[in-house]
Amino acid sequence: MKNDRGTLMSLSEELLAYGKSKGATQMEISISDGSEFSVDVREGEIERLVEAGQKRLALRVFVEGKVARASSSDLSSETLRKLVDNAIERAKFATADQYAGLPEKGIIMAKHDELKIFDPGILEMPPEKKIAAAKETETICLKDKRIKKSYGASFGTFAGELILVNSNGFSGSYQRTSCSCSVGVQTGEGENLFDEGWSDSSPNLDKLMRPEEIATIAIHRATRLIGGRKVQTQNVPVVFEPPMTGSLLSFLYTCVSGSNIYLKQSFLTGKLGERVGSDLVTVIDDGLMPGGPGTRPFDGEGVATRKSTVIESGVLKSYLLDTYAGRKLNMKSTGNASGANNFYLAPGKHSPADIIKSVSKGLLLTDTIGFGLVPTTGDISRGAVGMWIEKGELAYPVAEITISGNLSQILTGVEMIGNDLDFRQSISGPTIKVKEMTIGGK
C-alpha cells in the first residue's frame, strides 16, 4: 500500500493540473486504495473466501460555480483525462450556484497517530487465524441445543488508504484498518422461527470482541425470543436496548444533516436553539475520538473533523454540515461531508437493570425491521420484537408487533438513560427509557 502512495499522489496532482488547463476553476480528487479479506464459515466448513484489492478515483470539478462529479475504477490516464474533459463539459450545463465550491483554504488536521485508526496487527494477522476465529464463534453457538440452525459466522479485515487533493492547495492522506466478526443463528420450532445474531467491528484488533463474547451475545439474543407472541394493541413505556438506541440515532442523524435542513425535509428545520428533547438528552458527533469506528482526521472534502455538540441538555445546538450545506445555511462546515463521524447519545447514570426495574408494564425493544422512518415529520412505524416487561421483570418474548411514534415525542419522552454506552458502531447509544409509544398487535 505504501509503495503506491507516491504514485497515486502524483497521479492526482497531474490530473488536477490537467483539469485546470481545460477550464476547471476548482477541482478535487480523492483516491481510495484498499484491500479486503473475508471468510464465511457455516456448519464448521469454509463457505466462502474473498480476497481482493481495489482502487477508485473520484473527482469534482467546478466551472464558475457549476458542478460535475465523476468516478472510475479504471485508473488509466486515457480514461481519467476523458472523464475530466466530460465533467468540465457537463458542468457547463449545470446552473451556477453561488454556494458551490471547495472549502476555504487553511485547514489544520489532527495528527493521525493520535487517532488510533490504523492497526498494523490487522495486516499481519494470518488467514488461518481469521478462519479459526469465525469457526470458533459458530462452534460455540451450535453447542447450545436451543440453536437449531446457523447462518454461519464471518471474519473480515480491511486496510486502506485515502488520498485527497484539491486545487485550493489541500493535500492529505490517511490509512485506516478495520476488522469484524459476526454470527447469525436461528431458533424456534415449526413455523415459529426467530433469526438473530451479533456482529462486532473495530479499527483495532485488540478491541474486537472475542469469539466467545460474540457467540454468547448471539445465543442470548436468539434464545430469549423463543415462543415470542403478539400482545394487545396499546400505549406503553418502551426501553430501547443499545443497538435500538443506535438505530434511533441513525434516524436523528438524517434529521440533523445539512441537506435535509436546507431542503426543509426534516422536522428539525428551523429549530436551532429550541428545546427538542428532555433535559437528559445530549447528542454529540466526534470525529477525533481515538480508536472510534467513525474517526477520521478530515472528511470527504478535506475539512478537519471535530467534536460537535448537536443537542445539549435537550436543546438543539448544531446541525451537521458539509461545506455546501454550511454556505446555504450561513454556517460553517462541521466536517460531516462523509456523513456521521462518531455520533452518540451521552450516557446517563442508570444501570440497564435499574431501567427495566422502573417499568411496571412495557416493552424492552430488542430489534426492529422495515423502513418506516419519515424525516419530514419524524414519524416512525416499524415491525418489532422484544421482551414484555411486567412489574419491573422481563416476563415473556413478544414478536410480530409494530412499534410507532414520533422522533420529536421520543426525544422529549426520554425518562432514563443508561450508563452502558459501548462504541461498537459509528452511531452508538446507551439503553434508554421512553415514556410512551404505540404497540400494534392483536
Place this chain on the structure above:
Amino acid sequence: MSGVNRRDFLRRSSAGLALGVTSGFWSDLLYSGQLPVASPALFEERFGISREDMRKILGIALSKGGDFSELFFEYKVSNSVRMEEDIIKESSQNILLGVGIRVLKGDQTGYGYTSDLTFDRMKQTALTAGAIAAGGSGSIAVNGLTDRQLMQHVYDMSSPFTDVKLNAKIDLVKEAYTAAQSYDKRITKVQAFLADEIQYVTIANSEGVMVSDVRPLAAMFVSTTAEEKGVRNTGFKSSGGRVGMKHFQNVETPKQVGRKSAEEAITLLSAVDPPAGEQPVVLSSLNSGVMIHEAVGHPLEADGNRKKTSIMWDKLGKQVANPIVTIYDDPTIPHYRGSINIDDEGTETRKTILIEKGKLVGFLQDRLSAKVMGMELNGHGRRQSYQNNPVPRMTNTVLAEGDALADDIIKSVKKGFYAVTYQGGQVSDAGKFTFSVNMGYMIEDGKLTRPVKNATLIGTNVQILNEVEMIGNDTGFFLGTCGKDGQSAPVTAGTPTLKISKMTVGGRG
C-alpha cells in the same frame, strides 16, 4: 447490528439507479457511432485480454484443485442528473471496470476481484480465488472457449441513452420537476433525478462457455414535498426499465411522473394515522408487488432452502398457499427493470413458476445451489458488480391475476385498510416481513374514506399466502432496488389488487 442477513426492497432510494453516458464519451471510448452490441470483443479489443489469456486464467484458478472456475468481466458507465431548488445541481458519470474470479469446490466458494486487468494481476487474483481448494491439485483441463450467442433480447435498444446528449436529459428532468411543482400551490420542494447506465458483461467459465451481454437501464425518480399548516409530507414516483429515450416519450412521460409524485404528497396532507391492530387489508395493484417480493420471493431463493434456513426448505411439492395463488418470476418480460437476457453466471434466463395453484413447485436457482440441490438452472444467479459473487435473486416477480374487479374487492370489506404506496419492505429468513406504507386509505362500509399515512404491515410468509382471499384482474408493477447479502439489484414486482383476510397494521391510531 445483528449478524443476520436481511433482504430488503427500497422504493425511495435512487442509489443503484445510476445510468447514462454522454454520447461523446461513449463513441470516443468505445464503438464510434455504433449501437452497443454484445460482444466479447470489448474486453479483447479495448483492454487487450485475449481469449487465450482468459483460458489460461481459468486454468490457473483450478490449479489447486477446484471443480469450476469463472471470469466475470464488467464495464459499466453510469450517468445521472439531479435537479432540486429549481436548479440543475449536478451531474455525475461513474465508470466501473474489473473482473471477478470465482472458484467452486463442492459447496465452497473462493472469490477475488481486481480492477487491474493486466495478465499478472488476473493470474494472482485467480490463485487467490483458487486457494479455497488448497491441498488438492489441478486435474481439470480448460479447453478452448466457445462463443455462445444470446438466444433472446429483452431490452429496448431502439433509442439508447448512449445517444442522448446531456441537454436533452436535462430537459426530461426539468419537465418532471416543473410538472410536480406546478401541480398545487402547497408543493414546497421537488427533487428530480434521471439516471442511465450501460453495463457490458463477458462471462467465461472452465466448461468452455463464453457469453456476453449489454444491458441498458434508465430510471427517473421524483420526490415532492407538500406543506400546509405546519404539516409536511413527501410523495414519490419512479419510472424506467431496460429502456431508452422512447420510454419517456411513449410509455410514461416525465410530466406524468412528476404529477404522480405531487399527487401523493398532496393527498398525504389530509392523511391520518392508521387504526392499529389486526384487520382485513386490501393491497392495491399499484405498488403492492413489494409484498410478493418480500413475503414469497425471498423465501424461495435457493440458497436459503439449500441451507435449510428458509421457512420453505422442506415444502417443495406441498400446498403452501390458497389454491387461487400462482406466483412466478420472469426475467424475460420485455424492457422491464428486472429483465436480463442471461444471468450473471451466463445462464439463459427463463420464466420460473414458484407457486402453482397454491403448490410450491420451484426455487430461484444459481449455479452453486442448483448443483448442491440437484436441480435445474433457471437463470437467477445475479450480482451487483464484479466485486461480488453471484447469489440467487429475483428479477420481475409476479402474482398471477385473477378475475375479481378491484371495486368489488374493496366493497367486500366492512372495516379495514387499503394500502396504496410503500417506502419499502423487509423480510427475515424465518419468513417474518414488514412493509412501510407511505400512503393508504381506510375502508369503511366498502368504501375508501380517509387517506392514511405511516402505517406498517407485518406478518409471516405462511400467513399471507394462506389468507389471500380475493385476487383482482388489474396487475400493476413496483420498480425498485432489492438488497441481499450487501448486494443491490434492479427488480420489479407485480400484483393485482389483493384482499388479505387479516393482517396486523401498525400505527398510532
